Amino acid sequence: MARRKIVAGNWKMNMTPSEAVKLVEELKPLVASDDVDVVYCVPAIDIVPVVEAVKGSNVKIGAENFYIEDKGAFTGEISAPMLKDAGVEYIVIGHSERRDIFGENDILINAKVKKAFEAGLKPILCCGESLELRKKGTYLDWIKRQITWDLTGVTADQVKNLVIAYEPIWAIGTGETASSDQAEEVCKAIRENISEMYDAATAEAVRIQYGGSVNAGNAAELFAKPNIDGGLVGGASLKADFGKIVNYK
Numbered sequence: 001m002a003r004r005k006i007v008a009g010n011w012k013m014n015m016t017p018s019e020a021v022k023l024v025e026e027l028k029p030l031v032a033s034d035d036v037d038v039v040y041c042v043p044a045i046d047i048v049p050v051v052e053a054v055k056g057s058n059v060k061i062g063a064e065n066f067y068i069e070d071k072g073a074f075t076g077e078i079s080a081p082m083l084k085d086a087g088v089e090y091i092v093i094g095h096s097e098r099r100d101i102f103g104e105n106d107i108l109i110n111a112k113v114k115k116a117f118e119a120g121l122k123p124i125l126c127c128g129e130s131l132e133l134r135k136k137g138t139y140l141d142w143i144k145r146q147i148t149w150d151l152t153g154v155t156a157d158q159v160k161n162l163v164i165a166y167e168p169i170w171a172i173g174t175g176e177t178a179s180s181d182q183a184e185e186v187c188k189a190i191r192e193n194i195s196e197m198y199d200a201a202t203a204e205a206v207r208i209q210y211g212g213s214v215n216a217g218n219a220a221e222l223f224a225k226p227n228i229d230g231g232l233v234g235g236a237s238l239k240a241d242f243g244k245i246v247n248y249k
């Protein structure tokens, strides 16, 4: 069975609540689609108004971060059950900005993946190599290691509901996109890794996105590749172009 494409916006630390609602209204007619899953991953403070604003549309909501405990003395944090109760369905985990700026390691990321599934959220698990590793040529080993660590103890049934986003760090926010062949090479290797870790059916089911300077001009070529099941889109998700990415065909 063909995998359904999934195009997710990663708003990062952009959009006040009132700006967020305005953007949702602007994008509503542009992102309508019958055959692509559309997700907005939004800052925590935007979740409640945005969940309300997308009602009646095809858009699902994701969060960008949470902490692994359910509740308690963790000042400043938000839990997975809180997100679920607020109407969130997807959760970005392991983004390179959280790994690099906020020091998240694969042990924490693995705990987050397990907690997200336990709470009924679908993780969008990010992986990707630095420019240094790309130049060295060891990027496939690096990504395999990230995926293996991050999915330790995660079941095949859970992985079937997982989204993996391959995001080469050198292509994020830089305007430099991986070529469709470079992106396909890694997404294919990730699928093979899932097949080795689990089985062929799980590898067939898992959806693998490409992320890193996806825009209205390059989405069609990237998404046409057999192992690329959509995109995780940063900058271009904050403007009308996002509609063109969703409706890339």
Ligand code: PGA
Pocket (backbone or CB within 6 Å): 010, 167, 171, 172, 173, 174, 175, 211, 212, 213, 214, 232, 233, 234, 235, 236
């Ligand atoms: P970008 O960000 O599209 O702005 O490169 C992608 C991401 O970080 O998810």
